[in-house]
Amino acid sequence: MLKLGIIGSHTITKQMLAAAHASGHYRLTSVYSRHIERAKEFGQPYGAKYFYDDLETFFDQGDFDVVYIASPNSCHFAQAKLAIEHDKQVIVEKPAFVNPHQFDAILQLLQAHPQAHLFEAARHMYTPLYQLAKQKVQSMGTIQGATITAMKYSSRYDKVLDESAPTPNIFNPDFAGGALMDLGVYAVYVAVDLFGTPQQVQYFPTMTTSGVDGKGVAILRYDGFTVTLNVGKTANSYLPTEVYGLKDAVVFDNAFDTRKISYFDAEKHEHELIPDHLYGNGMLDEMLSFADSFEHPTDPERQRQYQERLQLAKKVNTVMFELRQSAHLHFPADN
Ligand SMILES: NC(=O)c1ccc[n+]([C@@H]2O[C@H](COP(=O)([O-])OP(=O)(O)OC[C@H]3O[C@@H](n4cnc5c(N)ncnc54)[C@H](OP(=O)(O)O)[C@@H]3O)[C@@H](O)[C@H]2O)c1
Known part of the structure; x- marks a missing residue:
């Protein structure tokens, strides 16, 4: 234990x-x-x-x-x-x-x-449903980009609107808050895990009065296609997340609280991807995976997976920073 x-x-x-x-x-x-x-x-x-x-x-x-x-x-x-x-x-x-x-x-x-x-507790990367989607995307002959949405109204935004209330940490630049840092990181994870490091990035934020991006759109440019990220904490989005093939597509109901992913074939027929389990608690898969790694610290395969996770986290961190730089979003922690 x-x-x-x-x-x-x-x-x-x-x-x-x-x-x-x-x-x-x-x-x-x-x-x-x-x-x-x-x-x-x-x-x-x-x-x-x-x-x-x-x-x-x-x-x-x-x-x-x-x-x-x-x-x-x-x-x-x-x-x-x-x-x-x-x-x-x-x-x-x-x-x-x-x-x-x-x-x-x-x-x-x-x-x-x-x-x-x-x-890094990137819980959505650890579910078997996400892994099925990744395999499906990797099997698609052509990739023409994706639209990844991670946008949900935060009840803490009520406090930003009520200017007499103290600014919640997540809407405060002093605490490295904002939509990109909060929900946006889920979208960046999906993009970087599926397509690798983009060649060029640009973030177009909508700022809050508290000095962070409340929502925004990011464009990630890859060789031959672009990926659009819609991220936000000041609005609710019901848009699915989509990866575009030639005539086919993979569609997630939600990029970070994923309950259903379907593959639509060239004839537009839907094939739902069925994982061997889908836990109610979205953190259970990652906690099991971390425990397996911690309990086998010298096992070469677990070490290889660990290094892979760490490298992915590092790439995500770099892309997040480049996105912030593209929009001149600065935190005291950057000094
Ligand atoms: N994986 C997910 O699904 C998920 C969901 C939500 C949040 N998160 C992540 O979890 C982290 C915490 O988010 P949160 O919304 O819980 O943050 P939060 O409510 O602002 O703060 C979390 C805890 O940190 C301590 N804290 C609060 N203000 C602090 C300050 N000024 N200085 C030092 N410590 C302070 C408090 O604990 P004490 O009072 O006990 O010290 C508080 O319970 C973030 O990195 C967020 O991105 C992940």
Whole structure:
């Protein structure tokens, strides 16, 4: 059983803990929160025994093998750095890091700490349904691009509209917020995983009064085709995600909460892709996969897969940064 420590006590950590419990591979032992009472209140119902409000002490004294980091985006780097320095296994929520400078520093640190491993929690990449879609796309004779949508109204945008309320972290540039960083990373993952690194990118953001992109459109140029990303947190989109072949297409009902993917053949007949399972908790596949890797740290095939995941995360990080640069979106963490 992997002993688990957590940073961040919001909804996504609860979902992760439900997945961790369902996987049968993790046991929560240690909780860090900025407030000790919050650490106890959050962790005790899950059986945690050790509580900290000091990050260094959490890593020095906490009894855990794996740390799950679900803090605001701008905090991930310093927290993951400390975790690796303490030879922990790290699961860091997406987007793992704010820019290539941070990512490269983490890669260097991982080399110096070979016992530590780091996964970005790009949950939608780990489902068998997505893997079926990827195989289908790879089998298509011609690719003419894609439209990938990751857009959902965030209830936290209500607080931005109510200018008397404090700006939520995810709409705050100081915390590396915004639509591209939040839901956009799911779309970038799909594009980079299916088609590789684009030759050129351009992002056209619509800014919020709080100084981040609330929504936007990105164009990724590849050799012979383009991919369009629609991302946003200030509107709801019901558009499916589509990959275009010649006469055929692969259609996802949703790019990041995927429940159904179909292949439409040249005669326009629909063939639904049926995975061997589709878990209700969208984090269960990734938590199982991470556990398998952490539990077999010297297995060559798992190591190969791990390196592949890390390289994919690195490519996504680079494309995200180039998209931000194309739109002059700057975060304090870039300084
Ligand atoms: N995979 C997914 O489906 C998914 C879904 C949602 C979010 N996420 C990712 O999870 C991460 C957290 O997102 P979130 O919406 O939960 O963020 P959040 O609510 O802004 O903050 C998460 C936690 O971080 C701590 N925190 C809050 N403000 C902080 C500050 N100023 N400085 C340091 N720590 C602070 C809080 O924990 P304490 O009060 O206990 O310290 C809070 O519970 C993000 O990277 C996001 O992209 C992933």
